[in-house]
Amino acid sequence: MPASNQKFTDPVIVKSVIPKHRQDLLKWNGWGYKDSQFVIRDGVAYFTGQRYSIGNLTLPHLAPWVISVLNIDLNKYNVFNDPPKESDYPPPKLTKEIYEKLEKLNIPHSIKVIDRVVRAHGHTLKDIFILKYGRFDRVPDLVLWPKGHDDVVKIVKLADENDMVIIPFGGGTAVSGAVECPTGEDRPIISLDTTQMNRILWLDEKNLVACCESGIIGQDLERELNKLGFTCGHEPDSYEFSSLGGWVATRASGMKKNTYGNIEDLLVHVKMVTPKGLLQKNCQVPRLSCGPDFNHVIMGSEGSLGVITEVVIKIRPVPKIRRYGSIIFYDFEDGVNCMREVARQRCQPASIRLMDNDQFKFGLIVKPQSTFMESVVDGLKKVYVTKIKKFDPDRMCVMTLLFEGDENEVKVSEKRIYDIAATFRGVPAGETNGERGYMLTFLIAYIRDLALQFNIVAESFETSCPWDRAITLVKNVKQVIANECRNKGITHFIINSRVTQTYDAGCVIYFYLGFNYTNLPDPVGLFHHLEDSARDEIINCGGSISHHHGVGKLRKRWYKNTVSQVGVDLFLAIKNEVDPKNTFATNNLVSRVTKSKL
Amino acid sequence: MTLYQKEYEDILSARRAEFSNWFWASRQLNIKYPVVINPKPTPESHKYAVLKSLKIRNLIEEISQRKNVNKKDIENDVRQILDEIGYKKNMKIIRWLALVLTKICLRVCTGIYVNYEGVAELKNRMGDCPVIYVPSHRSYADFILFSYICFTFDLEIPAIAAAMDFHGMMGMGEMLRNTGAFYIKRASNSDPIYWPTFKEYIYQLVANGDEPIEFFIEGTRSRSNKSLAPKYGLIMMILKAFFLGQVPDILFVPVSINYDRILEESLFSFELLGIPKPKESTSGFFKSLKIIKENFGNMYIHFDKPISIREYFGAKLDRTAHSFGPLHIQEITEEEKAYIPPLAHEIVQRQQKSTVLSCFNLVSWVMNYNLTKGNKFISRKELVFEMNALKEILQEWGARIFITDIQNDINECLKVHSNLIYEIDDRIGLVENKIVVGPVNPNKLKGHSLTEDTIAYSVPFVMLQIYVNPVLHYLVDAALIVIILRSPGTMKKDDLFVHFRTLRSIFCLEFVLLESWCKMNFEEALLRLIEQKVVTVNNNEYSIFEQNYLEEVLISSIQPFILAYFIVTEVLQKTLEQISEKALLANFQRLLEDAISEKKIFIHPYCMTLDTLGNCLNSLTNKKMLHKTRHDGQYVYEVDRGRILRLRKELEMYIPSFRVIKNFEIFSHIRSKI
Structure with a gap:
């Protein structure tokens, strides 16, 4: 055997699930695959396609629930915009001279309106609302698909020299407005689509790291690594569609961070192409004591400093067993206290989450129609829980768990968690409930597309906070939302929450907010008002600007107070150093006035 | 209704x-x-x-x-x-x-x-x-x-x-x-x-x-x-x-x-004059149960x-x-x-x-005005007439007034307040010589040892003023403006506001006024006065309409306070530079008792209340005209004569406005007592 550290000498060419022209497989105006969506037929809801386990099953609880809680009228639904035609948007702002220079780069490109529009947005409520009912003020002028690092270097040089703007684009799942084109930008905007640079360049089995190009999509990465017996383990809720480079640029966090770590724990080495040149380290070491860590400048830079091209990430052997679990608690407080105890003992399984009562009920609506036997068993369970164990259906909440490891490890871990839970009056509630909880995570994004059809706007937002603030933070945010809804004349709304991550010093809280906007003007503006009020309250209660969604344009308002004025200046100093012409004019994090305008 | x-x-x-x-x-x-x-x-x-x-x-x-x-x-x-x-x-x-x-x-x-x-x-x-x-x-x-x-x-x-x-x-x-x-x-x-x-x-x-x-x-x-x-x-x-x-x-x-x-009306009237309250005790409570006989x-x-x-x-x-x-x-x-x-x-x-103002608040207000004018009695007809007029104004100024049938309600007032007012031959007046004061331990007094006569004379006036007081919250700003405008006759708005701000700031404790609302309250009050035709404006010159009923009522309502504050500044001018609170309060009261007892001219006994005198001292302390320290359980004041003098001169300007109500020389009368 050759004494080589590397299993591969040749890169793995990954055939991505997502085609180069994403709209061929994915909805151009909504979340996920075209063939997968909630539909209502004859007053009954079901989910189309075979990609998810509830595919093609009727969901009898969904329609009655939305009718009663959100007061929707199934007979009245909105009609969405048709896909944009060439004439719907102005032609690209490209001079002939520039265009010729671009052609010479020999990098695939497109100036078709549809290609430009599908890269003009992420997945904020505003983005989707515009796609379905409106029109973007500004879309990129050109889409470029570099094939690798060298292509990116050429593009950045060309843009910088010719007064153009680059907005890096990966999976397009941002929920911070980060990939939106800045308004008032007169220069030509290039959408630099990284998805065609998605090779696994090499894999280092001895050190358990893999070098990947930044455009690789989460599910492709995972599938290819699995084939080789490895896993990356980074599973943000968007991982079917989001890219490695995007994870780095937003400081992403995955569901299984307890086992594998967040992106900052996974990342070993990274390359970022800036107008000033390449920022990277000269070694692939587990840690180094060498001044401020510039990896942390790259992580969370949200496309404002350059293009992330190659990332070396940690990998792990695929676990033998993956098992779900769930526990029900009398109330949210018990659940949070249990999570805190699990974190104190540092015995978290791969994932541990806690849905509050509202979300628990919400989760039940995507329960498929059951067979007779199943419903008998369910009925018995319900009697056991509510009558014998005296759980109050309007207070109880559920914890979902995901265990990974070998059989023995999982067993030990399960016992430990269930023992701790018992001290907080928690009762195990089976694997199916746990699994459904995690599936809900992937489905929740699809539900919005259905909701929008019936005058419901909805979105999630998240935060991190110290343990001692968690319960009051949730309580206060819900009250603030209720209050603001009352003030604004919103009569039907939902606000629910879950604790999605635990740390030694705190936890992550995820909120889901939606309301019926029938008869109300400017639903998106109204939603932003509610979300801003909620964020103000979050921050006043000791929570953060964001745990993993990032700042982008949506949460800029709180950036300065979060990092201090010196922090803002420092960021701007870095920005001015690596990108003096503001080629990466994403306008994320801080509004930077371009030099020419000063 | x-x-x-x-x-x-x-x-x-x-x-x-x-x-x-x-x-x-x-x-x-x-x-x-x-x-x-x-x-x-x-x-x-x-x-x-x-x-x-x-x-x-x-x-x-x-x-x-x-x-x-x-x-x-x-x-x-x-x-x-x-x-x-x-x-x-x-x-x-x-x-x-x-x-x-x-x-x-x-x-x-x-x-x-x-x-x-x-x-x-x-x-x-x-x-x-x-x-x-x-x-x-x-x-x-x-x-x-x-x-x-x-x-x-x-x-x-x-x-x-x-x-x-x-x-x-x-x-x-x-x-x-x-x-x-x-x-x-x-x-x-x-x-x-x-x-x-x-x-x-x-x-x-x-x-x-x-x-x-x-x-x-x-x-x-x-x-x-x-x-x-x-x-x-x-x-x-x-x-x-x-x-x-x-x-x-x-x-x-x-x-x-x-x-x-108010349950404690007589107790409070005494306390305001400096005769202290008994410690709350159960026997005191049971004694107060005799109220059960009253209405x-x-x-x-x-x-x-x-x-x-x-x-x-x-x-x-x-x-x-x-x-x-x-x-x-x-x-x-x-x-x-x-x-x-x-x-x-x-x-x-x-x-x-x-606050829901009752019929008796208006009765007291009207009676107080008439007493200040020197009318010991008011006919029922006049009372009703004046009450109706003032009621309308107060309501326009935002007050809630609870009067169902005015004649009936006045009868009710006469019953409920039979200890304070009475009706004879269709005329209504304040009781006199009905208050009996037992022996008071002078050590327990907070201020000057008032004579029994003074106390007996003063208590009804003080008690009556207690029921006028809730009304003042609606009109204090307007009354201050009138007081200021009266002496010079006419003023530019900016000047008027400067005076208003100064005067109002002195009364900020008395009437619980917040300095930051000064401008807003000023504009509001001025507008109301113009609407009521108390004040006219001509080319940014603000002046008072001649001889106006509401003006008189406003001045009479604020008069005891202006006078009390003026006397405080007068006395402070002439006392030791350092003086204890008790001695000061006694000084004020002694002087006022003197002036009141001569009965040559009417001076409202409410001036003597320690509440108002104390408010004035605290307000001057807040304004740094006085410096308050605590020595051996006593408050001692140090006087900044220069600043007090300036304030006294300011207040002095407003005293002549009292002539509007009755032509008397309150000013020289007081001066002669110092």
Whole structure:
């Protein structure tokens, strides 16, 4: 055997699930695959396609629930915009001279309106609302698909020299407005689509790291690594569609961070192409004591400093067993206290989450129609829980768990968690409930597309906070939302929450907010008002600007107070150093006035 | 029937009509709580939570180390303090008391009027955050009455901050505790265990309690029936839970309570003149039970719109200072403290402006004006005429006035206040020589030892003024403008405002005025005066219409205060540079007694009240014209003569305006006495 550290000498060419022209497989105006969506037929809801386990099953609880809680009228639904035609948007702002220079780069490109529009947005409520009912003020002028690092270097040089703007684009799942084109930008905007640079360049089995190009999509990465017996383990809720480079640029966090770590724990080495040149380290070491860590400048830079091209990430052997679990608690407080105890003992399984009562009920609506036997068993369970164990259906909440490891490890871990839970009056509630909880995570994004059809706007937002603030933070945010809804004349709304991550010093809280906007003007503006009020309250209660969604344009308002004025200046100093012409004019994090305008 | 009356419902009418009050008192209650907490906290669980709080545990630890005392001993001290503070709830006692109160009220009151829509609105709004009732404080009856109203409307009876004086009353203290009272020491000493424990107790009630809290922002009963300047201590403790993000919001509900006749009216009149109150004792309470034979007319309670502090502070409030570090070490920041005075003043102002004025407030007002003019009697016809005129103006200025049938109501006033006014030959006058003063221990006097004659003469005037005082809150700004304009005759708006600001700032304690509202109140009052044709404006020159009834009334209403303040500055000019408070107050009173007793010209005895004189001293101290220090348990003032002189000159300008009412030389008369 050759004494080589590397299993591969040749890169793995990954055939991505997502085609180069994403709209061929994915909805151009909504979340996920075209063939997968909630539909209502004859007053009954079901989910189309075979990609998810509830595919093609009727969901009898969904329609009655939305009718009663959100007061929707199934007979009245909105009609969405048709896909944009060439004439719907102005032609690209490209001079002939520039265009010729671009052609010479020999990098695939497109100036078709549809290609430009599908890269003009992420997945904020505003983005989707515009796609379905409106029109973007500004879309990129050109889409470029570099094939690798060298292509990116050429593009950045060309843009910088010719007064153009680059907005890096990966999976397009941002929920911070980060990939939106800045308004008032007169220069030509290039959408630099990284998805065609998605090779696994090499894999280092001895050190358990893999070098990947930044455009690789989460599910492709995972599938290819699995084939080789490895896993990356980074599973943000968007991982079917989001890219490695995007994870780095937003400081992403995955569901299984307890086992594998967040992106900052996974990342070993990274390359970022800036107008000033390449920022990277000269070694692939587990840690180094060498001044401020510039990896942390790259992580969370949200496309404002350059293009992330190659990332070396940690990998792990695929676990033998993956098992779900769930526990029900009398109330949210018990659940949070249990999570805190699990974190104190540092015995978290791969994932541990806690849905509050509202979300628990919400989760039940995507329960498929059951067979007779199943419903008998369910009925018995319900009697056991509510009558014998005296759980109050309007207070109880559920914890979902995901265990990974070998059989023995999982067993030990399960016992430990269930023992701790018992001290907080928690009762195990089976694997199916746990699994459904995690599936809900992937489905929740699809539900919005259905909701929008019936005058419901909805979105999630998240935060991190110290343990001692968690319960009051949730309580206060819900009250603030209720209050603001009352003030604004919103009569039907939902606000629910879950604790999605635990740390030694705190936890992550995820909120889901939606309301019926029938008869109300400017639903998106109204939603932003509610979300801003909620964020103000979050921050006043000791929570953060964001745990993993990032700042982008949506949460800029709180950036300065979060990092201090010196922090803002420092960021701007870095920005001015690596990108003096503001080629990466994403306008994320801080509004930077371009030099020419000063 | 005025517009406002429809809002009010006499809660006693149902009691009068029902077959058995006992059934009502023992009925099933359908209580609405400010928040629902599971499991429901109890008075004991609150005390336990305080004892186990990190804050108190650290405190116990710290003191035990510092003083080298066993932790158990300090813990016991804390336990004792908590037992002394903590409220209880005993439904049996509450129901029993409700029954007894019903019986008493049916006997001594004509009606208890409550704006039931305000209650309904509050109930509707309740449910997701703490509710704090902030009633005005005019009588001991306030808090029992308020709890009675809560009981009537199925509102949870609040935990009520009561002074320790009550606690001393044998039996009463515990009974009130069982109906929700918790006790606070008056002394603001720096007891290292008591105050942290008390603060934590309040924090616990707000952050983790499900019951409303009631406290009197004025700190004590107002003897003068005017608002007192708000105290910031308790409201700050209450707000802490909000600043620390432990509750999403707090609703403050200003409540005004007005009595046709105040239970303690004569006691207060004496106290205002410096004859001190007896210590609250149970025997004193039983003595006061003789009131059962008397008639106290109506009581009016108005629940004002709740103030959501979240909305009130708005987005400008940044609470992130508390995001850093553990919760239990967080304290309110200086920036947050700065938010409290405007809120406290807002609450007091809402109490003032929601007060339901009764017929007798107007009767007193008109009578007081006529007495100032020198008319000892007023005919019923004139009284009705003047009352109607003033009522209309007051209503335009936003007052709520409860008058159903004026003739009838005046008859009612004559009955209820037979100790103060009487009617003879269709003329109505103030009683004279009816007040009998027993021997007074001069050591107990707070001011000058007034003669029995002076006291007997003065008390009716003071008592009458007490009922005029609630009206003043509507007109103080207008009265000040009139006083200022009267002497020069005409003024530019800017000059007028400069004078107004100065004068108003001197009276900011007297009438509880917030400096930052000065401009707004000025514009509002000026507009009202123009609308009422008291003031005219011509080319930015503001002047007074000649000889105007309203002008006279306004001047007469404010006159005792201007005069009292003027005399304070006069005396301060001529006293020692350093003088004790007691000596000063005695000086003022002696001088005034002298001037009044000659009876050559009319000087309102209300000038002599220690309340007003004390307000003046405190106000001058705040303005740094006086320097106040404490020596051997006495307050001593140091006088800045230069600044006092300037103020005196300013006030002197306004004295001639009194001539409008009656042509007399009050000025030289006073001067001759110094």
